[in-house]
Amino acid sequence: MMATLPPNVPAIQFDGVSKVFQGRSAVAGISLKVPQGSFTVLVGPSGCGKSTLLNMAAGLDGPSEGYVFVHGRETDGPTPGAALLFQNYNLFPWMTALDNVAFALRNTGLRWRAAREEAGRLLAKVGLAAYAGKVPAELSGGMKQRVALVRAFALKPRLLLLDEPFAALDHQTRKMMQAYLLTTWQDSGATVLMVTHDLGEALALADRVVLVSGSPGSVSGVIDLDTPRPRDASDPALRAVARRLETHLEAEVARGEFSPAELAALSRFITLPTD
Numbered sequence: 531m532m533a534t535l536p537p538n539v540p541a542i543q544f545d546g547v548s549k550v551f552q553g554r555s556a557v558a559g560i561s562l563k564v565p566q567g568s569f570t571v572l573v574g575p576s577g578c579g580k581s582t583l584l585n586m587a588a589g590l591d592g593p594s595e596g597y598v599f600v601h602g603r604e605t606d607g608p609t610p611g612a613a614l615l616f617q618n619y620n621l622f623p624w625m626t627a628l629d630n631v632a633f634a635l636r637n638t639g640l641r642w643r644a645a646r647e648e649a650g651r652l653l654a655k656v657g658l659a660a661y662a663g664k665v666p667a668e669l670s671g672g673m674k675q676r677v678a679l680v681r682a683f684a685l686k687p688r689l690l691l692l693d694e695p696f697a698a699l700d701h702q703t704r705k706m707m708q709a710y711l712l713t714t715w716q717d718s719g720a721t722v723l724m725v726t727h728d729l730g731e732a733l734a735l736a737d738r739v740v741l742v743s744g745s746p747g748s749v750s751g752v753i754d755l756d757t758p759r760p761r762d763a764s765d766p767a768l769r770a771v772a773r774r775l776e777t778h779l780e781a782e783v784a785r786g787e788f789s790p791a792e793l794a795a796l797s798r799f800i801t802l803p804t805d
């Protein structure tokens with residue numbers, strides 16, 4: 531069991547963090563606090579260092595300068611209690627979807643039988659009851675991603691690091707997975723740090739949107755959202771935040787931080803879907 535932290539200690543703190551790869555700076559001078567239990571979303575153009583920040587929070591890589599603290603401790607190797615979800619699933623290829631999830635549940639202390647029952651219930655929640663007995667090679671990319679998210683939550687992480695987890699999903703499945711993520715996060719008390727290229731998704735889910743821009747990347751804006759969820763696209767408070775985001779991004783284009791094509795790709799989503 532992990533010790534309870536005083537509530538004012540951030541789940542993640544980047545303190546003056548820079549990262550250099552082969553002489554090239556990926557991020558520079560990042561100072562950012564991710565509050566415990568928050569849902570924080572990183573948004574920014576391709577190559578500004580969002581995945582680099584997630585990797586450092588996961589303890590898979592260390593900063594070249596500055597400090598990364600997770601749950602009050604400086605990172606030094608894989609972060610205990612953190613689950614990472616990238617786009618490449620990382621499911622065990624020889625195990626069925628059910629056993630991939632049950633295996634994670636076993637790590638939380640359940641016996642196989644109870645773990646399999648619970649895994650079946652969780653897979654049903656994301657529309658995969660009929661696919662529980664399939665191995666990953668028999669599943670579509672979107673299905674594998676759903677299994678991977680269910681498995682990540684089954685580990686009961688204190689910190690969930692998500693790198694564009696829904697990018698490969700169709701609109702309907704994406705909505706379902708966003709709803710699943712939101713309710714599971716609300717029930718778990720975990721901290722979520724998620725990268726997305728979809729501003730509508732950021733507005734629908736986040737407590738806090740962190741804008742990263744430039745090369746090397748740095749934090750160019752932080753927008754807090756406190757409108758209740760599920761969020762309504764016609765809510766004037768949400769509209770106001772969407773406008774602030776748009777204004778911010780337009781200023782970034784004017785400064786050459788984003789290309790107009792990148793802005794167009796981001797803003798495609800800024801109008802919140804109504805369903």
Ligand SMILES: Nc1ncnc2c1ncn2[C@@H]1O[C@H](COP(=O)(O)OP(=O)(O)OP(=O)(O)O)[C@@H](O)[C@H]1O
Pocket residue numbers: 551552555556574575576577578579580581582583
């Ligand atoms: N292991 C590595 N070795 C060398 N360069 C790297 C490595 N990881 C990242 N980089 C470089 O660091 C910069 C930031 O990469 P990163 O993947 O963090 O950006 P990103 O914002 O997540 O991009 P995207 O939105 O396209 O996924 C890029 O220039 C990338 O090429």
